Structure formats: C-alpha cells, structure tokens
Amino acid sequence: MALERAVRAKLASKRDPDQDAEAQEWIEIVLGKKFPKGQLYEDVLRDGVILCEVMNKLKPGAIPKINTSGGQFKLMENINNFQRALKDYGVPDLDVFQTTDLWDKKDLAQVTTTLFALGRTTYKHPEWKGPWLGPKPSDEHKRDFSEEQLKAGQTIIGLQAGSNKGASQSGQNIGASRKILLGK
Template sequence: MAPRNKEQEAEVLSWIFEVLGEKVPSGQYEDILKDGIVLCKLINKIAPGSVKKIQERGTNFQLMENVQRFQAAIKKYGVPEEEIFQTADLFERRNIPQVTLCLYCLGRITQKHPEYTGPGLGPKMADKNERTFTEEQLRAHEGELNLQMGFNKGASQSGHGGFGNSRHM
C-alpha cells in the first residue's frame, strides 16, 4: 500500500470544494469524504444528474451506498475501473492513497469533457498528436542497413571460447 501524501490530499480537498463552490471544512480528509455525500455532490456538479439520490443521513450501510453511487457515476463518466477505489478503502480507511489516486484521475478525466468548465486537478492530459506520412517518406529508410539487423562489419565470435575463458593470443 502506498504511503499517504498529505499535500495531495489537501490539493484534492481544495479542488473538490472549489468545484462545489464551498469552503473546505475542517477535519480529517477521510472523515470529510467517508459518507460519500461530498463525493456525490462533486460528481453531480461535474456531470449534472449523475447521482439521483444522495443519502444525507442514515446507517453506515445507507451511507456506503452513496460511495457506491459515486463509483458507478465516475465509471460512467470515464474513470477507468482500475483507478476506482473499493468502498472499504474509504469507509474502513483501508487504502486512503487509492481514494486520492481515484479523485486525481477524475480531475484529469474532466479535461476530456468540453462541457466541464470548472477547475482541473493534476497534470494536463496530453493532446492527441496524429501524424501522417507520405508513402515516399515511409519507404525512405529501406535503402539503409540497420546495424541492429545483424550486420556487424566483419566482426565475429570465432575464436571466442565462451564465458570465463581467457583470450589466447
């Protein structure tokens, strides 16, 4: 399990509350996110209508459903399955760094959605850089003899006696 990075956690929290247009509440990172209410509000702000029902209070099981709804919504939004944390990672504090990683991924994925105009999180995603070559350009290298293709300019291993043997001169 990766060590926790308090700076990244603070960056994630400030991004979440900047998107929500609210002040960052005081408290522990995992406690603020644990019940899933903030997460559901976040994905609804990024992609309106993603989570239909947010359980504001109730049993632990009902609050865990918020986290599960958030996970389903971000998966639909484009966050890859392998980046999404398990509910227990957050709810039972098993793997908080995975929660942070997941939220960073969500912040990056927002860049691929032109309808999202809020702040971004993490590094800018690379733009597609497609190149086209003419047939002539593609064939230009064919006259060259690549040194990786076995041409060794006359050198050979003849007389080499294998590992550990000294060279007889």
C-alpha cells in the same frame, strides 16, 4: 492485531499528504465550501456525500439521490453511486478505488488517485470550465505516412542500432583470470 497494524502502516506510507491536500483544495473550489474545521480528509469523504456533490457539480444530475442518513449501507451506497457516475463520466475502471478503500480506510492513497483521475477526465469535457486537478492528458497525434515515406525508412539504419566500428574483444578479460603455476 499486529499484522493489521503493519498493513495499515504500509498503506499509510503510500499516501502523499501533498496530493491529499491538493485533492481537498480542488474539491473545496469545485463545491465552493471548505471542509469542516478539525476533521480529517478521509473522515469528510468517508460517507460519500461530498464525493456525490462533486460529481453532481461536474455533471448535473449524475447522482439523483444522495443519502445523508440511514445507516452504514445507505452511506456506502453513496460511494457506489459515485463510482458508477465516475465510470459514466469517463474515468477508467482501473483508476476507481474499491468501496472498502474509503469506507474502511484501507487504501486512502487509491481514493486520492481516483480523484486525480476524475480531475484529469474533466479536461475531456468542454462543458466544464474548471478548475482542473492534475496535468492535462495528452491528445492523440495521429500521423499518416505515404507508402513512399515508409519504404524510404526501411533503407536507413538508425543510430539506435549502434555501430560496431572498431569493436573488438581485445583487452577483454572474460571469466576467471589465467593462473600460471611455477613448478619447482
């Protein structure tokens, strides 16, 4: 029991309340409604209903059926449907939280990280006009160099290679210092 409390405390320390608040605000703006007063962020998200609604706002019809009742397995199915829709939307698998991270409240920091990954992915969907969450991902800037330019670069030694001008080991005392014993 003590170990479980220690693990929960460690995971809770990874959470950033500011990021949770930012993710919550983004969800509220996307859905056009506030979280119920007095309920915690993780409790509102736990059944997956809100997450599915967000996904359907971003991509209409992404999750055709959202379970609002029917017991634990039906509600956990919402989370699984949300995760599947995330991946279809373009969120990398690496950024998607595990179902137990949310349902059992094991790693809520990862849930928020997933929401930020979703928010970044919306930048890549021109049909979505905002709001966005997190910084805009950079675009690839491919460069094409001619053979002549590539060969010219081979003759230059960059400053990153450093210089040995004036380098010596003079004055360096490497290892143990010399011991001088005076005999009597």
